[in-house]
Amino acid sequence: MIDLLGYIVILGLTVQAFSGLTFLISSVWEKEKQATIFGGIQFSGMLGLLILFIYWKASGFFATGIGAFILIFFFIAAVFGIVACVRRTPANQRALEGTKGxxxxxxxxxxxxxxxxxxxxxxxxxxxxxxxxxxxxxxxxxxxxxxxxxxxxxxxxxxxxxxxxxxxxxxxxxxxxxxxxxxxxxxxxxxxxxxxxxxxxxxxxxxxxxxxxxxxxxxxxxxxxxxxxxxxxxxxxxxxxxxxxxxxxxxxxxxxxxxxxxxxxxxxxxxxxxxxxxxxxxxxxxxxxxxxxxxxxxxxxxxxxxxxxxxxxxxxxxxxxxxxxxxxxxxxxxxxxxxxxxxxxxxxxxxxxxxxxxxxxxxxxxxxxxxxxxxxxxxxxxxxxxxxxxxxxxxxxxxxxxxxxxxxxxxxxxxxxxxxxxxxxxxxxxxADTMPHRLIKWLVSRNSISRRLFAVMDDIFYGxxxxxxxxxxxxxxxxxxx
Ligand code: SF4
Ligand code: SF4
Structure with a gap:
């Protein structure tokens, strides 16, 4: 079980690091200096975490009590975070009525x-x-x-x-x-x-x-x-x-x-x-x-x-x-x-x-x-x-x-x-209509927590x-x- 969880978390971190990389590339292309710096920090952090988890997995650290705790904590936090940001929150009925609303x-x-x-x-x-x-x-x-x-x-x-x-x-x-x-x-x-x-x-x-x-x-x-x-x-x-x-x-x-x-x-x-x-x-x-x-x-x-x-x-x-x-x-x-x-x-x-x-x-x-x-x-x-x-x-x-x-x-x-x-x-x-921004707009369109999160992130990444x-x-x- 712990073994399987290890693979799932590493896969999740790989996806995260890849997203960080695409955001970094997108920011360089957009000539957004601040977003490039923060995107670089974010990508490095994700990559570091991924390497650390691969090392822990290979060295058997997750078989120890503290290792299993860290792994389960990461897994639960990630699942909670994904569900909180992706699930569809109630639609705005006024918007669905157009100008009549x-x-x-x-x-x-x-x-x-x-x-x-x-x-x-x-x-x-x-x-x-x-x-x-x-x-x-x-x-x-x-x-x-x-x-x-x-x-x-x-x-x-x-x-x-x-x-x-x-x-x-x-x-x-x-x-x-x-x-x-x-x-x-x-x-x-x-x-x-x-x-x-x-x-x-x-x-x-x-x-x-x-x-x-x-x-x-x-x-x-x-x-x-x-x-x-x-x-x-x-x-x-x-x-x-x-x-x-x-x-x-x-x-x-x-x-x-x-x-x-x-x-x-x-x-x-x-x-x-x-x-x-x-x-x-x-x-x-x-x-x-x-x-x-x-x-x-x-x-x-x-x-x-x-x-x-x-x-x-x-x-x-x-x-x-x-x-x-x-x-x-x-x-x-x-x-x-x-x-x-x-x-x-x-x-x-x-x-x-x-x-x-x-x-x-x-x-x-x-x-x-x-x-x-x-x-x-x-x-x-x-x-x-x-x-x-x-x-x-x-x-x-x-x-x-x-x-x-x-x-x-x-x-x-x-x-x-x-x-x-x-x-x-x-x-x-x-x-710009690039992959990371499309993903963010998709999240923002369906979920109220994502709206709050990405409104703050935009200030951090773009000023x-x-x-x-x-x-x-x-x-x-x-x-x-x-
Ligand atoms: S800048 Fe912000 S508040 Fe203004 S239109 Fe765009 S999303 Fe709405
Ligand atoms: S003056 Fe204000 S409202 Fe008018 S175009 Fe400029 S930013 Fe927009």
Whole structure:
């Protein structure tokens, strides 16, 4: 019996040492200095213990009273630890209901024209929409005027990385131009190709769902989900104007489509690690452009099947995409206000296609985000503009959530001239999608003890306030010699 126990413990320690080694390799690859040091200590400790146990086993030490005690103690502690961290603790029923689970009162639909982005970049001082808006919201006029005076975000008038920001800003605007180009009405609401016009291809909703998801993935979507559109997440009024379509400004919006196909585009781990520098806004815009490209093609595909479809992307939104993504089962909303996916955490940008093509909706998921965010708070602690709440979720417009202060966040973007992304970078769910992190996310998703354990471990291994990592050479915000 003792002999068998010896083999089991040695096998367990071998697995532990191997996990330690993969974590160490992953940390070196991620260029995480602190995690590399602690990962090295952890691996050395595990390896030392393994060698010691092999030696004790070979020398017959486990046949002695003290040896057997140590062996049995290790075995029981390991079994207890594994069971405590792996067993599935009760699911969060609220998360499993998606956004419906978060509604606790009357929800007023979101007016896009009131959004800090829309009013600051769309409203031209002196224009009729400008006058109409500030007559309705006089409390916002002075603050917005001061913002316009200072210049807006995204490189106007400067960035944290001046004077070497030129290449990154140029690349950022290249991606933005693609979003703009794909946001004209003929592209977001495509007609069927002449070869496909006048016919409707009959598909079962199951087949249609498999086909649209497969197509979206084949053209680059990292994650795809389907939901029936909850009308509460459709904007009440149009507010963003990009193509001189001023007649649309302030226009009431209603949903014409029953379904939304929501896509998440991964943002590169290395680029996001450099937040808040220009390499990070370049990556954000690149992901938005990928989303625009995917949404445009997907809408076109559905139009060619004979159904109405509209592409929703950075320069053409009619719905709040985070709630749609939650309902489509792509993840849960985190403290920082973004969607947290299991695979990439908040390191994604969203796009969508709304349609009347009959589809099968996906189910919302519980990956433990709500509980983890309650413990973690790292984004709130690290946010340079203190825009993320440190306290618990509150009722905001009839929904229970953490409410990001988008006004102060926007002002910080204006100050650094990028879209900051510090909260995204420091989030423990944003780590690279490597084997050790996948294992940790699996544990965290199913077990409340693991959430507490790994929230603390993240602080130890990555620091309470993780520093920016260097961007890849081609995207560095400093001049370099070739
Ligand atoms: S983007 Fe920056 S300023 Fe805005 S909430 Fe995140 S960390 Fe704060
Ligand atoms: S940093 Fe922590 S608190 Fe913030 S979103 Fe990520 S897990 Fe939640």
């Amino acid at each position: 978060l509604i606790v009162g009357n929800v007023e639909r979101f007016d896009e024209s009131r959004h800090v982005f829309a009013r600051n970049r769309a409203l031209i001082p002196g224009s009729d929409p400008y006058k109409a808006f500030y007559q309705k919201h006089p409390e916002l006029e002075a603050g917005d005027a001061a913002r316009r005076e200072k210049g807006g975000p995204l490189g106007h008038p400067g960035t944290v990385d001046k004077p070497h920001d030129g290449p990154n800003v140029a690349a950022t605007f290249a991606s933005l131009s693609l979003c703009m180009w794909l946001s004209t009405l003929d592209k977001v609401k495509p007609q069927a190709h002449p070869e496909c016009k006048g016919r409707t291809i009959e598909l079962s909703s199951e087949e249609a769902s498999i086909r649209v998801k497969g197509f979206a993935k084949s053209i680059g979507a990292a994650l795809v989900g389907i939901t029936e559109i909850n009308p509460l997440w459709v904007f009440s009024h149009k507010g963003e104007i990009f193509h001189e379509n001023w007649e649309d400004w302030g226009k009431p919006l209603e949903t014409k489509h029953k379904y939304a196909i929501v896509c998440a585009e991964e943002m590169n781990f290395e680029m996001i690690g450099s937040a808040p520098h220009t390499s990070t806004v370049m990556e954000s815009m690149g992901a938005y452009a990928r989303g625009a490209f995917i949404a445009a093609q997907l809408a076109n595909f559905i139009a060619n099947l004979g159904y109405s479809a509209t592409a929703k992307q950075l320069r053409y939104y009619e719905e709040l995409l985070v709630p749609l993504a939650v309902d489509a089962g792509l993840g849960e909303a985190g403290r920082l206000g973004y969607l947290l996916t299991k695979k990439f955490g908040p390191r994604v940008r969203l796009s969508a296609v709304t349609t009347n093509l009959p589809l099968v909706p996906d189910k919302p998921i519980d990956i433990g985000v709500e509980d983890f965010c309650r413990i973690c708070k790292k984004c709130a602690v690290c946010c340079p503009s203190k825009s993320i709440p440190l306290d618990d979720q509150k009722e905001v417009n009839g929904t229970l959530r953490w409410k990001l202060n988008s006004e102060t966040c926007f002002d910080y973007w204006g100050k650094v001239g990028t879209d900051c992304n510090v909260c995204m970078k420091v989030c423990p769910w944003s780590h 309470k306030r993780p520093k920016a990592r260097p961007a890849p050479k081609w995207a560095q915000f400093k001049a370099f010699n070739t």
